[in-house]
Amino acid sequence: MKKWISIVTLTILVMVTLAACGGNNGGNNASSSAGSKETTAAPSETTKASETTPAAPAEVVELNFWGDWGGEGQKQFEAMADAFNKSQDRIKVKYVLQQDMITKFLTAATSGGSPDILFWDRWRTSLYAPKNVMHPIDDFMAKDGVNAGDFYDEAMKELSSGGKLYGLPLTVDARALFYNKKLFADAGITNPPTTWDELEQAAIKTTKWNGKKLEVAGFSLADNGLFNMYLQQAGGTILTDDGKTNFNNDKGKAVLEYWDRLLNKDKVYKVGFEQGLGEGTDAFATGKVAMTYTGPWMLTTYKKYGKDLDFGIVPPPAGPNGDKGSGMGGFGLVIPEGSKHQAEAWEFIKWWTGTKEGALQWAKMSLNLPGYKPALEDSFFKDDPLWKPFIDTLSFAKIRPQHPGYSIMEGDALVPNLQLFQQGKQSAEETLKKAQEQGDRLLQDNATAK
Amino acid sequence: MASMGKLYRHQARTGYLFITPTILLFLIFTVIPVFMAFYLSFTNYDVLSRMDWVGLDNYQRLWKDTLYWKTFRNVSYYTVVFIPLNIIISMGIALLLNFRKTGVKLFRTMNYLPTLTSAVAAATVWVWLLHPEFGLVNALLGYLGIVGPAWLAQTETAMFSIILVTLWQSIGSNMIIYIAGLQGIPDYLYESAKLDGANAFHRFRYITLPQLRPTTFLVSTMSIIGALQLFDQAFVLTEGGPANVTKTPVYLIYQQGFNQLQMGYASAQAFILAVAILIFSFINMRINKSEESVV
Numbered sequence: 001m002k003k004w005i006s007i008v009t010l011t012i013l014v015m016v017t018l019a020a021c022g023g024n025n026g027g028n029n030a031s032s033s034a035g036s037k038e039t040t041a042a043p044s045e046t047t048k049a050s051e052t053t054p055a056a057p058a059e060v061v062e063l064n065f066w067g068d069w070g071g072e073g074q075k076q077f078e079a080m081a082d083a084f085n086k087s088q089d090r091i092k093v094k095y096v097l098q099q100d101m102i103t104k105f106l107t108a109a110t111s112g113g114s115p116d117i118l119f120w121d122r123w124r125t126s127l128y129a130p131k132n133v134m135h136p137i138d139d140f141m142a143k144d145g146v147n148a149g150d151f152y153d154e155a156m157k158e159l160s161s162g163g164k165l166y167g168l169p170l171t172v173d174a175r176a177l178f179y180n181k182k183l184f185a186d187a188g189i190t191n192p193p194t195t196w197d198e199l200e201q202a203a204i205k206t207t208k209w210n211g212k213k214l215e216v217a218g219f220s221l222a223d224n225g226l227f228n229m230y231l232q233q234a235g236g237t238i239l240t241d242d243g244k245t246n247f248n249n250d251k252g253k254a255v256l257e258y259w260d261r262l263l264n265k266d267k268v269y270k271v272g273f274e275q276g277l278g279e280g281t282d283a284f285a286t287g288k289v290a291m292t293y294t295g296p297w298m299l300t301t302y303k304k305y306g307k308d309l310d311f312g313i314v315p316p317p318a319g320p321n322g323d324k325g326s327g328m329g330g331f332g333l334v335i336p337e338g339s340k341h342q343a344e345a346w347e348f349i350k351w352w353t354g355t356k357e358g359a360l361q362w363a364k365m366s367l368n369l370p371g372y373k374p375a376l377e378d379s380f381f382k383d384d385p386l387w388k389p390f391i392d393t394l395s396f397a398k399i400r401p402q403h404p405g406y407s408i409m410e411g412d413a414l415v416p417n418l419q420l421f422q423q424g425k426q427s428a429e430e431t432l433k434k435a436q437e438q439g440d441r442l443l444q445d446n447a448t449a450k
Numbered sequence: 451m452a453s454m455g456k457l458y459r460h461q462a463r464t465g466y467l468f469i470t471p472t473i474l475l476f477l478i479f480t481v482i483p484v485f486m487a488f489y490l491s492f493t494n495y496d497v498l499s500r501m502d503w504v505g506l507d508n509y510q511r512l513w514k515d516t517l518y519w520k521t522f523r524n525v526s527y528y529t530v531v532f533i534p535l536n537i538i539i540s541m542g543i544a545l546l547l548n549f550r551k552t553g554v555k556l557f558r559t560m561n562y563l564p565t566l567t568s569a570v571a572a573a574t575v576w577v578w579l580l581h582p583e584f585g586l587v588n589a590l591l592g593y594l595g596i597v598g599p600a601w602l603a604q605t606e607t608a609m610f611s612i613i614l615v616t617l618w619q620s621i622g623s624n625m626i627i628y629i630a631g632l633q634g635i636p637d638y639l640y641e642s643a644k645l646d647g648a649n650a651f652h653r654f655r656y657i658t659l660p661q662l663r664p665t666t667f668l669v670s671t672m673s674i675i676g677a678l679q680l681f682d683q684a685f686v687l688t689e690g691g692p693a694n695v696t697k698t699p700v701y702l703i704y705q706q707g708f709n710q711l712q713m714g715y716a717s718a719q720a721f722i723l724a725v726a727i728l729i730f731s732f733i734n735m736r737i738n739k740s741e742e743s744v745v
Contacts, residue, residue, distance in 0.1 A: 102708070103708060106497045106498065106708075106711075107497075109498055110497060110498060127710070127711065128498075131496065131498040131499040131711070132498075132499060133498050133499075212597050213583060214583060270582070270583075270600070271600055271603050271604070271692075272581075272582045272600025272601075272602065272603025272604065273582065273583060273600075275577065275581065275582075275600070275602055275603050404710070405710070407709070408705065408709075408710065411690075412517055412694065412697075415691070416691065416692070416693040416694040417693070419605075419691060419692040419693040420605070420692075420693045423604060423605060423692065423693075425605065425693075438516070438517070441514075442517075445511060445515075446710055446712070
């Protein structure tokens with residue numbers, strides 16, 4: 001009797017522990033449900049074979065495409081995978097939504113079960129590529145004669161590391177100036193601003209105070225992270241070529257003086273004015289901010305307001321010496337080193353990002369600017385007054401510096417000091433000096449990506 | 451006697467057998483990771499490509515990491531303000547709601563409700579309530595003729611706002627613990643005290659408070675651990691800003707580990723945090739034990 005209990009308990013115990021261990025490194029595969037042959041071993045191999053046999057015996061390669069876009073984005077990705085699957089009969093792509101994609105990828109890259117294609121926030125390349133977890137695509141490009149010049153240079157640069165290219169750009173975006181046409185008309189402004197001075201004047205005219213309460217802010221100064229963009233407009237660059245901060249100089253000072261004028265002298269904005277106003281209560285959409293810097297991702301939201309929000313877009317106004325500047329961002333598609341079907345994954349990436357067919361279908365469906373320039377020749381983009389300013393802006397927009405510690409420098413050293421400056425707790429000189437000291441240290445501490 | 455020994459051995463064996471699964475899981479998922487993390491804090495582990503021994507490099511870097519120590523000052527301030535308020539308010543509400551009257555259950559439920567909401571969802575609503583121009587809080591202050599601050603955007607008020615929101619959310623569950631503690635105090639103590647002429651304040655000071663000491667110890671220890679690990683509310687309410695005044699150690703650990711892939715350094719940061727929690731808990735234990743043994 002006792003022995004019987006012991007044996008049963010022991011068996012259960014062993015099973016539980018095994019399941020727990022297996023669950024630990026097989027978790028990604030379980031949730032991704034498809035593929036991942038090596039960890040789930042034999043049983044899934046057979047089911048997979050039986051699944052694919054009816055379509056085309058043994059030759060169809062199934063690819064796992066990971067991304068972290070759910071909702072509408074998920075539907076768009078699935079539609080693109082379907083379109084690709086229908087365009088040929090050798091490769092079958094399946095989109096798998098991974099809410100916490102990067103963390104999942106970390107375990108997948110080291111313990112097997114790697115996906116074949118990743119939806120990739122491009123700026124991560126400089127951190128991940130040196131760790132040999134992404135597969136360079138230079139050979140594929142050369143073999144298929146894909147012209148790198150058809151894509152935005154800056155986006156390609158962002159997908160490169162150590163002289164190798166790791167993916168192709170799927171979307172490009174840049175910030176431009178959105179302005180409320182009705183508020184402009186009420187204030188008697190006829191032309192949208194093209195220089196810092198015109199921007200300042202337009203902001204002064206559109207701002208409305210009711211006693212101590214700000215009712216309409218002329219221009220949004222909420223995002224201190226845009227310092228880099230202003231610095232470019234003032235003729236500067238945020239980092240030196242050898243990876244040090246480069247804003248503690250006249251150019252950085254010019255930006256801070258401009259902000260100080262707008263915020264404290266002209267009083268066109270108030271710190272904290274937009275905090276917590278998300279979609280549906282967005283300050284620009286509801287007419288509480290007359291001008292704001294944002295990107296094409298807000299178009300869908302703003303268009304929903306229809307007649308209630310009559311807005312226009314212009315490229316960012318130029319700085320005192322006529323310099324232009326904006327930040328480029330966006331996503332790409334990359335192939336993990338752990339994928340077993342890299343050639344097939346490349347076929348999919350090439351079709352989606354590097355043909356007019358794929359790039360346009362995606363762009364029109366998702367309302368994103370594609371990274372493939374020939375697709376932008378389409379009348380869908382060329383003749384639309386809302387797209388044109390973005391295409392103009394992209395001609396001079398720059399990516400953020402390719403330093404693995406850049407975002408930390410910006411978030412932990414630069415922006416906090418700018419906030420102190422905006423709240424009047426620190427002079428411009430002190431702000432730039434402190435941001436430089438703290439920023440240089442963070443850049444140095446986070447420099448090695450290897 | 452022999453049979454007693456046999457029975458004892460048998461019981462012991464079955465006992466061990468029953469706790470083995472839990473202990474094994476505890477070993478695999480808690481003890482081993484803790485030792486691994488300690489080892490990793492002496493390496494440059496990045497999950498993907500390397501795990502080399504770097505000696506005390508991570509700890510030396512930590513020593514000079516001014517931002518990390520700033521986040522410690524932030525949570526210390528949070529802890530010092532939050533814990534006493536948390537204890538006083540939840541004990542106060544528990545005392546108010548510890549009667550057998552109709553309707554008291556309704557009030558208990560209402561006080562408990564904030565605890566049931568998800569931390570992130572509640573924080574999102576609070577961002578709205580605290581909006582400087584259109585938020586409810588400043589609108590109410592406006593009726594009194596006060597121009598309220600930009601609660602979450604100003605360096606002076608940001609951490610205080612987080613304290614208020616987290617208090618609002620944690621008082622409910624602590625109130626329940628205190629009510630349970632209050633109901634465990636035997637009535638005869640109060641009755642005999644009354645006979646001896648003790649007034650309400652005396653009864654609270656010399657019976658309720660000492661009798662609640664184990665409860666207070668539990669509540670304060672849990673609050674200290676929670677306070678030093680503050681992350682989600684602070685992240686949703688202010689994202690660590692303005693000017694780093696609401697950044698917390700856990701935020702930095704996450705950032706170094708998962709965004710920068712410097713797991714070795716992140717492990718070192720986590721270890722120092724664990725030591726800090728240990729020290730705070732120890733101080734708390736000494737304070738609570740200062741008078742006489744609680745159990």
